[in-house]
Amino acid sequence: MAGEAGFPFSAVVGQERLQLALILSAVHPGIGGVLVRGEKGTAKSTVVRALAQLLPPVVDETGARPARLVELPVGATEDRVVGSLDLERVLRDGEQAFRPGLLAAAHHGVLYVDEVNLLHDHLVDVLLDAAAMGRVHVERDGVSHSHPARFVLVGTMNPEEGELRPQLLDRFGLTVDVAASREVDVRMAVVRRRLDYEADPAAFAARYVDADQVVAERILTARDRLPEVALDNSELRRIAALCASFDVDGMRADLVVARTATAHAAWRGRDRVTEDDVRIAAELALPHRRRRDPFDEPGISEQQLDEAMENAAAEVEKASGDEGFDESCDRLGGASDRGDGGSADDDAARRDCLDGAGTQGLDGSGKPGDGPDDDPDGGPDDRGPDDRGPDGRGPEGGPGGGAPDAGPAGSGPTGAGSSQSEDPGNGSRPGPERLSGTPTSVTKPLPRWEVPGIGEGAPGRRSRARTRTGRAVRPDTDTSAGLHLLGTVFAAAPRQFERGRLSGPLALAAEDLRGAYREGREGNLVVFVVDASGSMAARDRLTAVTGAIVTLLRDAYQRRDKVAVISVRGAEAELVLPPTSSVDIAVRRLAGLRTGGKTPLAAGLLKAREVIAREHLRDPRRRPMLVLLTDGRATGGTDPLPRARTAARLLAAEGHTAMVIDCERGMIRLGLAAELARDLRARYLRLDELSGDTVAEVVRASGRTPARAA
Template structure:
């Protein structure tokens, strides 16, 4: 991408040559401050901007690039670049790759830099970062944290500097980032359009003025933008001399501890942000105000360990944490002797040396030496080790009840359920699929998975004599090119059809079903599935949760499930088929599977049982993988759910424990040998 010619010129991005000025943006002061602080201190690690569409996220980011100091490199002085990373970018395009043109033309090994090299001393902007492949997000965050890119691939060993301001934007309604990736972003800002009428009027007026005469509008705000640019440069120069004494460092540690922040990255980011804020404000030392601002920007997203945890920190919570931190900051440092006594403990508390209690969590299966929390295939699969904890009980809360259901013993975790066959690779971690990012399995004539260099050379080698090559570079032709066949994992669409009719002992079933969907959604969150929920009751089948990857929206919708009436199973299966067909048009590569929770008693409509079986047969003909959770109870069992499963050509499992984990584990437990078919 060609760099801008001047500070007032912007890279391609939909706006005119002048670009909307940074200082002209209204109502996004917190976002502007976060971007400025990252420009002052790139070691903060970038900014994640979360918010609804149409809130000037992209406009502010593009405007920031024009304020950064000029870059001096081998070609001379130039303006800082804004590099935009497409969601569909490959790893080769991001980090760089072997320069095949020079290899084939000159016979020498050479490296072609990627987007990270182009963003050096500039801004790397990733719109819809939550839709970017996880491994690419890891690469970006590693580079932003280290300031360098290391490449070891295709026989290349290369390293180059890559210090840039990383900015990612996302709409939470389209899905969340994993907590582990959230933590890697230095700062996060939630943006929303103002509800103040005067502010909204001002925003529209400025935008219309800009569109009428971009050059004149930019010129009017040029002095304000120039002042911000000068302050950024001055703050950068001042940054190394900013003092962070032990009092403020203790305050930072106390605030992070009070919010139960995992690891030490949060403490480091708060310290760097507070130092940058002090430099921005022209101070020589970090103060409590700097720490508070830093905590507001650096800690909210680090409190979110689980997809269902509410992000954010309220002003009241921050006030309380700062008050407690002030008490800690005023205390003198503990002596080594005091710390030793504290660590040793006392005989009375049972935690002294050699007297660790038998139920210490570090010694048990849920201890600190267990599986990584982001490994859904390890023991526990990212779920709590037992069902007795507070978080484990939340999904099992009956509708209208203010108390949790009694805890039950967690069953042994079964193998992962996956759709049989080979998919085309909607990125995920559940079923086998042919993907662009998976492991290389073979060389093929098509170049869909990237170039397979070894396969290409092997295809070209036998032709060299016929092509007249005696010495010099290898002579290649188009028929020699081979692509890489890659195999990885895909995410699926999981459609729950939930019988919430009167025959299902509504209260218990609703608790179990809600817990099942919430638990499976947690698993789907890790495996990159989409989940939809259809409630069957009365005379209709209601789509209570359209296909989504957003856990927040899912939990809110599930809280409103209602029960009672007859059981129109046929309508529910037809609705599921309709949802799957519609989603197949939107996302042709994402395969679907059906999870039906019912006792099999179809009682709604005319000829309910034949109609339900006919709808099930249509799903089977379309090859939809299915599981039927038999919710029938009592001494006398009719086996209707099993009959329906046979028509679906799926598998049936009896639900003996009405808990979310039992249902979700059952869904994950099936195998390709169950008789279910892939879509």
């Protein structure tokens, strides 16, 4: 089972929850795949690759072959993923043919997407649709094609590099947060096994052949048992009550929990779903579904889950004596509630009620690793030759780390800040204040605020850009983004007579090939320069400013922008958040932003210029945008206002798209921020006339960009 080059699945230490999630998805692919979130160096890729070694051989029209692990690169095009017209056969043989993509190659295997959060959203949608339906439907380029694609979908990501949108998070069946163990014994075991493997891969793998074989056989047994596992109405009510208590959207959560609980019961050798199966399914399927807003923290604490299970148990007990209990599902439940064999129609109806919970999975792998309390027998039969039991304990490393908590649920993006003084002040308060504000949402659709011109395609949803995955606009000599069929045919058609073609397929030469010029949307770098000086520190002004920034950050999240935050206060400007795609980190930094002191605006603008220049070296395709929130009262340094205006003119000369939000208030207004806006050639807004939501609306609706300086 385990090849010389592969690290054995059963040899992995400290990732029992991840291994269990992969097992359950292998037993029942209808669960919808596994998303693995965690920092680098936590064996995410190792476990996924080890899974493929356990999959049984696949029998197809070519005979028996090993199951495949297909890796989908982040830069893959949609044609490469789903398949497309076989242009070579069309031009050479004159016949229409379909060229399968990566989804077809992954059939009966594992489809692995590393850094799935960096994949284009429309490709993630395609993957999740295929994983849920088990088929790929292609309607494009004059081709109508459908083929099976049953695979275990596994995506890995580092949250610090940007989150998936909540809508896409919900589409993954299970999510596991992984982290390196802090237990010394576990860390020793991880290092020891890795060193042993590197010293002699073949000998190390041979030590775990029998253990991996046991796991593979258990998965096959669970697949066979799956259609016979009963999910009775009491447990179905428990699932419904549990999902309702966490206020998850839609019905996908209920279905995934039901499928996962059924798969877990089959994996543990039971013929009926129990409360323990439901709890484990909830731990894997619900935490990420509580996240509706990009700034919500995913996760469910043990205490929250305990309370929800108690409430669900009370609901089950309350309804247990009701003869009319779930009458509609009684009709669909068939043998589930009677305890007898029932009819074939009853069994089919019960499986239909669970939307496929009774279908067999086609791919699988696993490890006995979900905790000792889940097996009612608790005997030694679940242990492999290396004495690794269901709790994941190994001979070298002691405890296998157990199943970690999913983490506390988020309490909101900004929280309550320190008490703020109503006096604008001059920075002489005894201690620094902190920005606080309640994020609000913009509900009506608005045009995008975008960088003018055509960018080079950093993946996103804001400004126009030439991309590899957008719509084909016209033929082009560059073929890197795929061939333009009609352009190629039109280029070859006038040369057919001189090439001696009288009939048959098109006579094609290399010079005829035309690529597709594709246009889509890109994400940008949005640099916030926030005046946090003493003149800005009044509570109502800070609340309005913070609300505006948070709403803009939410928009940046939806547009797939990178964001950076520069604080201007005291003697200098501080980069409080380097450019990042994780805008929830930006909100947390914003909530703790200190205020008070003078206003070195020139330093803030020059710091923004420095950040833009440095990020251009790292990511040259991502074009910048500047948002300055200030009252314009530059008070820091020598000749503060002239220096600030000089810095603004420098940024304008470099052609940066900018927005100035004037935060000045009071009966007497100096209009300094308006002067800065003119120097920046930026859009100008006044905060005191607008709420935080309206600020974001105007910013997003400002499609016109001022003329650039010569």
